[in-house]
Amino acid sequence: MIDWQTLAHFDSWEFDDPDFPGSGREMGEQPIATLDLIRDETGWPIHVTAGIDILGQHHAKNSYHNKEQGALAVDWYFDTDASPRRQYYILEDYGIPAIGVYYDWRKWNAKKDEWELILIGFHTDWRPIDKTQRWVRDQGEYIYLLRD
Numbered sequence: 001m002i003d004w005q006t007l008a009h010f011d012s013w014e015f016d017d018p019d020f021p022g023s024g025r026e027m028g029e030q031p032i033a034t035l036d037l038i039r040d041e042t043g044w045p046i047h048v049t050a051g052i053d054i055l056g057q058h059h060a061k062n063s064y065h066n067k068e069q070g071a072l073a074v075d076w077y078f079d080t081d082a083s084p085r086r087q088y089y090i091l092e093d094y095g096i097p098a099i100g101v102y103y104d105w106r107k108w109n110a111k112k113d114e115w116e117l118i119l120i121g122f123h124t125d126w127r128p129i130d131k132t133q134r135w136v137r138d139q140g141e142y143i144y145l146l147r148d
Contacts, residue, residue: 002029009039015051015074017058027052028072030126034094035074042090044082049105049121050075064098064125073098073125077105077118084120091122098125103138 004012004025010032015024039046050058052071059065064073078087084101091099100123106115127133134145 002027002032007036009036014048017052017054020054023052023054026067026071028070028126031072031074031124038090038094044078044080046076046078048074048076064127073123075123077121087120096124097127097129098133101136104140
């Protein structure tokens with residue numbers, strides 16, 4: 001279980017299932033500890049867009065977001081001007097078993113009262129090493145880099 005008091009950059013509510021306030025406390029430890037370390041070492045704020053999925057209703061059946069799979073996945077993006085390549089390179093350095101790159105995410109810009117494209121977003125999860133995967137999603141299309 002995560003000791004949320006020891007984290008420098010995150011609160012449990014950031015990882016909540018939108019249907020279950022307080023559920024972020026049930027996230028797996030590895031994703032949170034790694035993202036906290038990445039945030040600390042890069043100095044780049046991280047914005048979480050999806051954490052735990054309590055009933056498996058917001059993600060695929062076998063998603064590592066699902067509580068049933070250990071809640072070992074987080075969708076997120078950096079708040080930085082660093083290039084997408086630099087951002088991705090940082091993640092590879094941490095030995096994360098699954099990294100998805102998303103070029104089709106949007107965030108709400110309240111100042112402009114409109115949605116804006118996020119330059120690059122990530123899915124990271126801590127699945128077993130023998131299921132390691134890398135993929136990209138652009139305009140809703142998934143391209144997986146590793147095949148069995």
